[in-house]
Amino acid sequence: MTEILDFTSIFDLIIKSAMPWFGMDIGGTLTKLVYFEPKDITPDEQDCEAGILRNIRRYLTKNSAYGKTGHRDTHLQMDNVEIRKRRGSLHFIRFQTTDMGNFLSLAKQKGMAELVTTVCATGGGAFKFEKDFRDQVNMKLAKFDELDTLIKGILFADMHNVTECYYYENAREIIKTEKRAFNFSQPFPFILVNVGSGVSILAVYGPDNYKRISGTSLGGGTFLGLCCLLTGCTTFEEAIQLATKGDNRKVDKLVKDIYGGDYNRFGLTGDLVASSFGQMHINDKRSSVSREDLANATLVTITNNIGSIARMCALNEKIDKVVFVGNFLRVNPISMKLLAYAMEFWSNGTMKGLFLEHEGYFGALGCLLQFNGELAAALNESLDHSPPPNTTPQQCVAEPSKETASSADKPNDSTTR
Numbered sequence: 001m002t003e004i005l006d007f008t009s010i011f012d013l014i015i016k017s018a019m020p021w022f023g024m025d026i027g028g029t030l031t032k033l034v035y036f037e038p039k040d041i042t043p044d045e046q047d048c049e050a051g052i053l054r055n056i057r058r059y060l061t062k063n064s065a066y067g068k069t070g071h072r073d074t075h076l077q078m079d080n081v082e083i084r085k086r087r088g089s090l091h092f093i094r095f096q097t098t099d100m101g102n103f104l105s106l107a108k109q110k111g112m113a114e115l116v117t118t119v120c121a122t123g124g125g126a127f128k129f130e131k132d133f134r135d136q137v138n139m140k141l142a143k144f145d146e147l148d149t150l151i152k153g154i155l156f157a158d159m160h161n162v163t164e165c166y167y168y169e170n171a172r173e174i175i176k177t178e179k180r181a182f183n184f185s186q187p188f189p190f191i192l193v194n195v196g197s198g199v200s201i202l203a204v205y206g207p208d209n210y211k212r213i214s215g216t217s218l219g220g221g222t223f224l225g226l227c228c229l230l231t232g233c234t235t236f237e238e239a240i241q242l243a244t245k246g247d248n249r250k251v252d253k254l255v256k257d258i259y260g261g262d263y264n265r266f267g268l269t270g271d272l273v274a275s276s277f278g279q280m281h282i283n284d285k286r287s288s289v290s291r292e293d294l295a296n297a298t299l300v301t302i303t304n305n306i307g308s309i310a311r312m313c314a315l316n317e318k319i320d321k322v323v324f325v326g327n328f329l330r331v332n333p334i335s336m337k338l339l340a341y342a343m344e345f346w347s348n349g350t351m352k353g354l355f356l357e358h359e360g361y362f363g364a365l366g367c368l369l370q371f372n373g374e375l376a377a378a379l380n381e382s383l384d385h386s387p388p389p390n391t392t393p394q395q396c397v398a399e400p401s402k403e404t405a406s407s408a409d410k411p412n413d414s415t416t417r
């Protein structure tokens with residue numbers, strides 16, 4: 001007797017056999033990998049589970065460091081999450097994009113080439129490395145747009161984690177200010193500032209309704225690059241540590257360095273930076289600054305510039321919530337507090353800076369989720385219009401239809417800068 005499967009059964013079959021589930025965001029500096037580990041595996045499934053799959057699961061979940069630059073952010077792990085009717089844990093892994101060659105070798109060594117035929121990927125690297133994935137590990141990339149997935153990831157994380165969103169209480173008193181949970185259940189509209197290597201600024205009006213309103217090349221990559229040049233440091237963590245011990249006032253020219261005090265007429269207090277790095281043309285000053293001061297001044301310069309552009313965007317769009325994300329904010333409370341201060345102070349308390357715990361992982365997370373909808377759409381199409389594909393379920397997953405797979409191929413012409 002021929003078994004007739006309805007749409008739901010086909011979908012179930014496909015999604016079950018499509019394990020492991022990854023979402024990948026290949027950025028200009030860091031590659032982010034979100035891995036969904038199913039925790040509801042039945043004894044039957046366990047029996048059928050391929051050895052390679054089991055090994056990959058164990059390798060990823062039992063370690064927290066991989067190769068030279070790979071790290072799993074264990075503090076961000078999300079447990080008991082339901083995705084596509086499966087329950088499990090989300091793991092958050094990152095490595096330097098310059099390490100992509102090693103990642104591909106490792107994936108090959110772990111047998112990924114025999115197991116997964118398609119990986120969902122976003123970020124510029126999904127385009128740049130597409131051929132390497134195909135040639136070296138026989139993997140296709142289902143490409144998704146980085147800003148679409150960013151928003152999807154944010155909304156999902158906030159829905160599944162009550163303490164995802166936070167703000168700084170009493171942001172005007174930077175020394176005393178404290179982190180507090182923020183109820184982001186009614187998020188729209190909001191300004192979204194993604195501080196990665198570069199910065200993208202979006203106005204988000206609904207889950208599928210946003211525009212990229214601005215951007216700046218002075219972002220996290222600029223901070224790290226300039227810091228390496230000025231201080232001789234070699235890592236982001238080192239740059240932040242130096243900045244924590246330094247004082248930008250020895251490097252920058254303040255309003256009081258120019259006025260001798262406040263510039264009252266326009267509300268510019270004496271302690272405000274009038275000119276970033278503005279003292280560094282003076283020989284004596286230059287010879288007395290420390291690496292720590294230079295790192296701090298670099299951090300403050302980049303952060304204040306981002307804060308200023310973000311505030312103008314919010315003002316223009318008449319939006320009062322400004323959400324800052326991206327890995328520039330990783331282990332970086334100095335910048336978060338400065339941004340919170342800038343939003344509050346310059347708007348006279350009418351704007352609020354908000355932050356999210358999974359700061360740099362939303363693109364990868366959204367990418368993992370996006371495949372669900374795209375797959376359903378692809379399936380619908382094949383069920384509606386074409387004869388049943390003569391393929392195994394996994395091959396079905398590997399071949400989303402051209403129309404749906406490459407939303408990232410469509411140009412985003414909504415930037416209005």
Ligand SMILES: Nc1ncnc2c1ncn2[C@@H]1O[C@H](COP(=O)(O)OP(=O)(O)OP(=O)(O)O)[C@@H](O)[C@H]1O
Nearest residue numbers: 027028029030196197198220221236326327328360
């Ligand atoms: N371990 C790290 N190594 C390098 N940079 C780091 C690290 N941790 C945080 N950063 C900061 O995060 C930035 C990258 O952030 P993110 O991963 O969000 O962007 P990206 O996706 O690489 O860049 P883009 O979106 O512009 O392509 C770096 O420029 C740096 O400022």
Ligand SMILES: CC(C)(CO)[C@@H](O)C(=O)NCCC(=O)O
Nearest residue numbers: 124197198199200214215216217
């Ligand atoms: C190019 C991207 C979108 C890559 O993520 C990002 O680095 C960015 O927004 N850079 C700033 C580009 C600009 O000047 O608008």
